Amino acid sequence: MEELYRRNIVIREAGETSSGQSPTPMIQKGIRRRAVRQYKSLPSTESMFKMVMEAGETAKTKPPNAIPKIQKIQKFAFLLRENKGFKKYYEPRAVSLGPIHYGKPKYQLAEKYKLILASEFIKESGKAIDELYKKVEENIKELREYYEEDAAKDYPDKGLAWILFLDGCAILQYIYCATNNTFENLNIKHDCAFLGQQDLFLLENQLPYRLLKWLMKLSVKKKELKESIDIFIKNVSDKKSEGHQAESKKGESLHSKETPHEQRLSMDGERKPTHLLHLLWTSLLDNPISKKVDSSSQENSKQDWQSYRNVQDLQHAGIWLKPCKTTFLNDISYTRSCFIGYLTIPKMKVDNSTGQKFFNLMAFEMCPDFINNYEITSYICFLNSLMNHADHVMELRKAGVLQNFLGSDQAVAKIFNELGTNLVPNYNIYSDVRADIDKHHQTLKSRMFRFYHDYFDSPWSIPAFFGILLELVLTGIQTWFSVKPTSRS
Template identity: 25%
Template sequence: MSQDSSIGHLEPPDECCIYKVPQDFRIRKNVYTPLLVSIGPLHFGKVRLAAMEKEKVTCYEKFCSRLRGNWLDKFMSFLQLHETRIRNTYRYVSGTCPLSSDVFQKMVLYDSIFILEFFFSCHEGEKSGIILNHSLVKESLIRRDLLLLENQVPYFILGKLYKLICDSGFYISYPSLLSLSCKFLGIYMPWDEHDEIKVAHYTDLLRSAVVGIFPRDLERSTGKFEAIPTATLLKKSGVRFEPGGCILDMKCTRRNFLVWPCVLTIPHVEVNMSSESIFGNIRALENCGYESMSNHFTNFLYFMRSLINSEEDLDLLMTEKVVSNKLGDEAEVVKLFERVADGIAEPEHDLWCGISDNLNAQVTFRDV
């Protein structure tokens, strides 16, 4: 295993990156709040999440029983050294974190160990592990909770802890932290595990995987974004839908073919029980922490909502392998896209303006 090359950047971020989701986003509260386990200070001490706090103690004891050396002293020294910067990664609705230093550091320690123990238990397939004593439903809920914007510890902390225990000689044959994280959080990793990936936390990692991180030659446009026709109307005008790549790989290519003269390459989207939470949290992250010109996932939600205005549109995109429906109820999927795109303004970035130019030009050309 390459311990350093695929852990990611271990320097603490210089500013806030973990946010309390704004109130105007919280139409459906459970989209943004943990259902089973609290990670970090924003939901710390919630009574309804208390059961998993006992499990964290069990995790800590199990974790420590397997390791030798002074890794714990080194990690606690690391937390003490960086406590102020760790605290500054969190943004509260008002005020600052009320936890004392001792409580805050212990929380970060237990939460970090819980996350790694979750990955290790999944990787080892232990019969006595914390997770495998639970139902698959609970395991799924933990995965969901670990991706919530309000429920994070900075990734550099996990990276430091993982490096310390690897340096102690344990878990030496394990995959990289980046690989473990992506595998057991259900994140498709569109990069090589040895690439240096700058990761703020797991919501940010999820966004990077979906949007893309490397420079690309994007669509260019001299005009403004124009409303996108629905999927069924686009097909009637000669547009073929082709799944592939991440959001920054999207493109619309017009060709001089009699059959399907226009091809829209668009990322595949699986809609399941966790999708509304995933979509909502990435959108909230972009709203809180990104400039409007970098809100590519938010713009993608707007784009998908434009394509899907009816069950007929959804059926078409399912047939074209652009959308996979794991919810079953097609009407509910249409409503889901309505909800997650509610209130999004028209995109401004050239990528989206260029695609809208080509799609609308094709519709005008065919005079549909």
């Protein structure tokens, strides 16, 4: 095991130096020279015309919104990576998993812990190490298909098989230790374990879930490992108390939940997520459905989205916030009772992992081979529209919708404002809610609420109003008496 790491294989992105800096001018000149040579060796004009026309015909013959058989594990979209402020969200902090970040010097310390976890998994599996590794090596061609070509092309089959085997064993043992609180038995500190948990749900740090299923199936602790993944995902997605009870009533688990999306992902008659991040995505949503979005309805709903108010504007119009009984992020609704409207939003806990978790979930939705309705992206945009600064976060806390573990309300507002930048949501999601809110704003009761907040929001507003009214009355009386003698004469 240690011999592989002594080789210090460092796979860099195109043009990236070992320090992660931009390429030198010499490298840039080399790239430009290769581009010039490429254009000098272009085929004939007729061949290029044919290439263009064939591309259009190929696109037409492809079924609309066709879901690929295998969704690829890939790097972040270029538009996300070019924002330097987002690097903290997509780059691992402590540990690399899979081939994309493998071999980078700053993650070498974590390799020791991966070896410890993998060793413990092998001991508890009841199988020899060569028996477990053989399963991975024999199916490495299939596992390679789960990665975008650029992510794993530099690794030979044996090298990729070893990386996936070691990381797969380590992940399963990590999740088992996390749910059973047994890290101390392996002399792993809890702060190191916590950093590992955050890196586990990075888009570029994913392993094929099929690999994890194979390793679990070979272990004598298959049932315990499967249950630990269920518990672990529920903990990460905050599905406890009310949310957990709601799921129990449905009689569903994370692996048996029959959503249309998972049915279309089925392979070999068994529903399987692509990776752990996909499993987390599914657990956060109530019955996510993949379907074609009508562009005309998108444009109509976009107008409603642009007219949406923040949380204080809603309160001034007589719309109060109320926490939802479930924790599904897309379970947002509007109800009306007499003069008051209620916007029901699922509870949310905001801590140091929130920004990274939601950023990677949105990046997953942006993957070109993942057909979805952008539920997480739409949720972040909706929540971002409620809070522009710290005062709005405070109102969400007071309503019981949001729990702030960051200490500063301004820090929470900054995270969601940052996440909500340059996003393209599905405008059809929450369209009914936004339409009801807009109707509420047009009613007489809403105008009365706004009038009250505009003129009587302060505790001194009412005494001041009556004081001014009394002053006007007295002034009127004084004027009448001053004019009266004149009229007699």
